[in-house]
Amino acid sequence: MKIAIDAMGGDRGTEVTVKGSVDAVNELGVNVVLVGKEEIIKKELSKYKFDKSKVEILNANEIINTDEKPVAAIRRKKDSSMVKALKLVKDKEADAIVSAGSTGALLSGGLFVVGRIKGIDRPALSPVYPTEKGVSLLIDAGANVDCKPKNLQQFAIMGSIYAEKVLDINNPKVGLINIGDEESKGNELTKESFKLLKETKVNFYGNLEVREIPKGECDVLVCDGFVGNTILKLTEGLASSIFSALKNEFMKNIKTKFGALLLKSGLKNFKKRMDYSEYGGALLLGVKGGVIKAHGSSDEKAFKNAIRQAKIFSENNVVEIIQNEIIKMEGDNG
Amino acid sequence: MKIAIDAMGGDRGTEVTVKGSVDAVNELGVNVVLVGKEEIIKKELSKYKFDKSKVEILNANEIINTDEKPVAAIRRKKDSSMVKALKLVKDKEADAIVSAGSTGALLSGGLFVVGRIKGIDRPALSPVYPTEKGVSLLIDAGANVDCKPKNLQQFAIMGSIYAEKVLDINNPKVGLINIGDEESKGNELTKESFKLLKETKVNFYGNLEVREIPKGECDVLVCDGFVGNTILKLTEGLASSIFSALKNEFMKNIKTKFGALLLKSGLKNFKKRMDYSEYGGALLLGVKGGVIKAHGSSDEKAFKNAIRQAKIFSENNVVEIIQNEIIKMEGDNG
Numbered sequence: 001m002k003i004a005i006d007a008m009g010g011d012r013g014t015e016v017t018v019k020g021s022v023d024a025v026n027e028l029g030v031n032v033v034l035v036g037k038e039e040i041i042k043k044e045l046s047k048y049k050f051d052k053s054k055v056e057i058l059n060a061n062e063i064i065n066t067d068e069k070p071v072a073a074i075r076r077k078k079d080s081s082m083v084k085a086l087k088l089v090k091d092k093e094a095d096a097i098v099s100a101g102s103t104g105a106l107l108s109g110g111l112f113v114v115g116r117i118k119g120i121d122r123p124a125l126s127p128v129y130p131t132e133k134g135v136s137l138l139i140d141a142g143a144n145v146d147c148k149p150k151n152l153q154q155f156a157i158m159g160s161i162y163a164e165k166v167l168d169i170n171n172p173k174v175g176l177i178n179i180g181d182e183e184s185k186g187n188e189l190t191k192e193s194f195k196l197l198k199e200t201k202v203n204f205y206g207n208l209e210v211r212e213i214p215k216g217e218c219d220v221l222v223c224d225g226f227v228g229n230t231i232l233k234l235t236e237g238l239a240s241s242i243f244s245a246l247k248n249e250f251m252k253n254i255k256t257k258f259g260a261l262l263l264k265s266g267l268k269n270f271k272k273r274m275d276y277s278e279y280g281g282a283l284l285l286g287v288k289g290g291v292i293k294a295h296g297s298s299d300e301k302a303f304k305n306a307i308r309q310a311k312i313f314s315e316n317n318v319v320e321i322i323q324n325e326i327i328k329m330e331g332d333n334g
Numbered sequence: 335m336k337i338a339i340d341a342m343g344g345d346r347g348t349e350v351t352v353k354g355s356v357d358a359v360n361e362l363g364v365n366v367v368l369v370g371k372e373e374i375i376k377k378e379l380s381k382y383k384f385d386k387s388k389v390e391i392l393n394a395n396e397i398i399n400t401d402e403k404p405v406a407a408i409r410r411k412k413d414s415s416m417v418k419a420l421k422l423v424k425d426k427e428a429d430a431i432v433s434a435g436s437t438g439a440l441l442s443g444g445l446f447v448v449g450r451i452k453g454i455d456r457p458a459l460s461p462v463y464p465t466e467k468g469v470s471l472l473i474d475a476g477a478n479v480d481c482k483p484k485n486l487q488q489f490a491i492m493g494s495i496y497a498e499k500v501l502d503i504n505n506p507k508v509g510l511i512n513i514g515d516e517e518s519k520g521n522e523l524t525k526e527s528f529k530l531l532k533e534t535k536v537n538f539y540g541n542l543e544v545r546e547i548p549k550g551e552c553d554v555l556v557c558d559g560f561v562g563n564t565i566l567k568l569t570e571g572l573a574s575s576i577f578s579a580l581k582n583e584f585m586k587n588i589k590t591k592f593g594a595l596l597l598k599s600g601l602k603n604f605k606k607r608m609d610y611s612e613y614g615g616a617l618l619l620g621v622k623g624g625v626i627k628a629h630g631s632s633d634e635k636a637f638k639n640a641i642r643q644a645k646i647f648s649e650n651n652v653v654e655i656i657q658n659e660i661i662k663m664e665g666d667n668g
Contacts, residue, residue, distance in 0.1 A: 249600030259596030266583030
């Protein structure tokens, strides 16, 4: 099992990507190829102990920034850490790539370098979303900001497969994220998608009202990438805002400080459940290889967990399964 | 000051609408016209003490349900509590209407019965959103699920006026809700809207990343109604989910129960700040009268606060001010 690492991607750079990779090598037994500026990577590696035979370095002199036009960046920067890492996946020299860099660029790279699975129109970003019951799979979380109903139908199929084969959820419930639960509610996209999903061979729950998402009623949450990204980012923003508000209340005086002390472990459990970094990265479902987007602001723990996902994804041959299921379903549909 | 009440609207019916109205009469000194099934309203009213001269009843035999096609319902059900209450506003027999009924129907009624302000293409639902700094105004929160850039531009103008004149915020910062802060980020709608807002005479902050919303950086949050409704409903869902999770942690054992007891008032303050019902309803900005949508699941407190908003809105002549500002701005722009 070999994972290609875009060592230069992410808000916090090689400090996080190299440490996260070393931890993954030591704890998960994977092999990694660190792609990026060799001298910087070597300098970071020198801080840690690990099995040298499990870590390679592939030099790349360019870096793709988050404000670059994705398609142009992928086409132009052949010597970038992201493109070179993607090439390793395309050439089957690595099973998967993990990058905390530009989401748009990684999507374009997934499309133009690794390539789409036959029958999939639009690959989608699919992170897990923490709920009261455990986790749901959110698809699409930001890869496709403007979608057609057909895209959402394929998201439902891919998400359903991923939830069943990797998250090990039996006959996963697929909900269409909407602003109301009646079939008549929603915008043009959700109304048309509802009709399509009724005809699709997934366990379709119907419209899932946004307000119900945190309860974990559905295993797969289907929406366009703009709405999915909004759900993900608002959840992060609210969680951190709520924690700081609670902290202020708890630090008010001796009494509250003592109260908070008694609740410490409970609050810790709770915070852990809400912390996206516990759940690693988002998979780009629909391309011919493991393409995992780690959160841009990942710490080494989040980055390591993204590498763990890459490992599980590859071990379970999800790409092959999606390909077969899509071909079968498309065949059934006409 | 006379407020027309759609007594039959809302998930919890006359029990909430009548009690909320009676509380408003007693605490805010407004006059109300309760529109709906007379005998049911009378039966509810008989439970409470209030100044009889401040409460009228207007009988209406029909009710508009949330699953009805809004436009058809408004056109067909002339004898419904919502349509009759809207007519009172159109005919200037009431200053504003408060309804907890179908959002879609109330929007259609605002358009077809009360009528749009000259120059406004799409009236918008605009509730206040609690943040770390206080509140922001969210516009549109669900009235227009499919929007054009021109609509978002007008939302920015109306929201800016409302925030300045009613919420008393000086030179309010207007943020375009987006999934990234760079100008190049977003979907077709936000990219085009960004260009328009740069040319618009509002204090334009630029793109506001969804994750930053809870910090309260901007006073006015501009987005299409699907995204706005998603933000509002996810916030409600997460808040209630987080509170129940905290409660579970706090009820675990004697130690945690004692800790929670010491933190009781702090947790109460915090919950109150997150509680939408503290902030009443959402205004339908852009129509020729006060049209206030109370939350469908409002309790009597939320409904009373919606009536308070109707009062403030009317006292401050917001309709007139928006009309003048729009005419002026449209004049400047062309």
